[in-house]
Amino acid sequence: MYRFLIVLFFISFSYSQNRCGSDEYRDLLTKKGLFVTQEKANQNIIRTGQYNIPVVFHVIYNNDQQNIPDSQIFSQLDVLNQDYNAQNTDFVNVPSEFEDVAGDVGIHFCLAEFDPNGIPSTGITRTQTDEVSFSMSGDKMKVSIEGGVDPWDTERYLNIWVCNLNGSLLGFSTYPGADPLLDGVVIDYEYLGVLINSPFPYNLGRTATHELGHFFGLEHTFYAGCSDWDGCDDTPPIATSTFGCPDFPQESCNSVISMTMNFMDYTNDACMCMFTLCQADIMLGTLTTQRAILLENSFCEYNNINDFLHQKNLVKIIDLLGRDTNKKGFNIEIYDDGSVEKKYIIE
Numbered sequence: 001m002y003r004f005l006i007v008l009f010f011i012s013f014s015y016s017q018n019r020c021g022s023d024e025y026r027d028l029l030t031k032k033g034l035f036v037t038q039e040k041a042n043q044n045i046i047r048t049g050q051y052n053i054p055v056v057f058h059v060i061y062n063n064d065q066q067n068i069p070d071s072q073i074f075s076q077l078d079v080l081n082q083d084y085n086a087q088n089t090d091f092v093n094v095p096s097e098f099e100d101v102a103g104d105v106g107i108h109f110c111l112a113e114f115d116p117n118g119i120p121s122t123g124i125t126r127t128q129t130d131e132v133s134f135s136m137s138g139d140k141m142k143v144s145i146e147g148g149v150d151p152w153d154t155e156r157y158l159n160i161w162v163c164n165l166n167g168s169l170l171g172f173s174t175y176p177g178a179d180p181l182l183d184g185v186v187i188d189y190e191y192l193g194v195l196i197n198s199p200f201p202y203n204l205g206r207t208a209t210h211e212l213g214h215f216f217g218l219e220h221t222f223y224a225g226c227s228d229w230d231g232c233d234d235t236p237p238i239a240t241s242t243f244g245c246p247d248f249p250q251e252s253c254n255s256v257i258s259m260t261m262n263f264m265d266y267t268n269d270a271c272m273c274m275f276t277l278c279q280a281d282i283m284l285g286t287l288t289t290q291r292a293i294l295l296e297n298s299f300c301e302y303n304n305i306n307d308f309l310h311q312k313n314l315v316k317i318i319d320l321l322g323r324d325t326n327k328k329g330f331n332i333e334i335y336d337d338g339s340v341e342k343k344y345i346i347e
């Protein structure tokens with residue numbers, strides 16, 4: 001037991017960032033009577049067409065730095081659309097041992113075209129606040145009169161709040177079954193999207209990839225340790241969460257090879273690259289049952305930054321290199337009528 005505690009202390013000392021608060025948040029909501037455990041989703045999904053989900057990002061800022069640019073949000077959307085369609089460039093890093101179980105979720109995310117009142121929207125809200133930072137337990141970021149922003153109808157929109165979270169927490173999500181007024185994902189502004197200025201190694205947008213896994217019903221791969229109660233047989237049991245960027249292979253739980261590169265573990269952004277078939281089925285099962293109303297509202301206008309620029313009459317894109325996880329970023333220059341309007345270089 002003491003040895004375990006010492007190891008825990010070492011881990012928390014070595015990795016001061018708190019990767020994910022979702023399990024703790026579920027416990028908090030349960031104690032408040034604001035979470036009801038759901039039956040696990042049916043995993044026998046017959047896929048039909050494309051699954052489009054309208055997303056609204058609520059940027060809540062106390063200073064200019066926290067008022068992140070559109071480019072950062074688009075880079076996040078891009079990461080999500082790659083990771084949830086097995087199109088991430090680092091998908092090739094899936095070890096051959098796990099190639100057969102690597103899953104393509106098949107969910108597409110886009111910015112909401114209309115707000116809940118039917119008024120055309122960019123899918124991004126921006127709100128100045130007097131709150132210097134927000135705590136996970138307080139929920140103030142989700143309440144307008146508390147200095148945050150009320151969610152858009154959480155049955156019809158995926159709400160992602162972006163704000164300054166207290167302490168070292170990167171983000172957290174609700175699991176299916178949370179109070180509708182609190183349903184959604186919260187990400188610290190420093191960890192949303194691809195950003196070289198964000199503290200390495202969580203700067204490639206994988207915090208949101210991970211948190212949305214919870215939103216669609218996934219547990220951590222290390223949930224319940226070697227008992228392997230994460231709901232998926234194709235994620236090997238693993239005793240505890242993995243930090244950093246471990247060499248492959250690692251072993252855990254009686255010499256089982258660990259899937260440390262799963263999005264639902266805690267490794268560095270650059271060192272996670274896959275969901276499994278079972279995880280993909282759980283997420284689609286959740287989406288097509290408990291979260292099915294999201295699919296009835298798929299007014300998707302801005303699929304990517306090119307769409308956005310055309311809508312905004314920004315006529316010329318000089319350079320759009322895209323994301324490269326090894327080079328860590330975007331390199332975008334935007335020209336409007338031949339002159340530089342905005343220049344985002346994240347490299």
Ligand SMILES: [Zn+2]
Pocket residue numbers: 020021022023210211214220
């Ligand atoms: Zn998590």
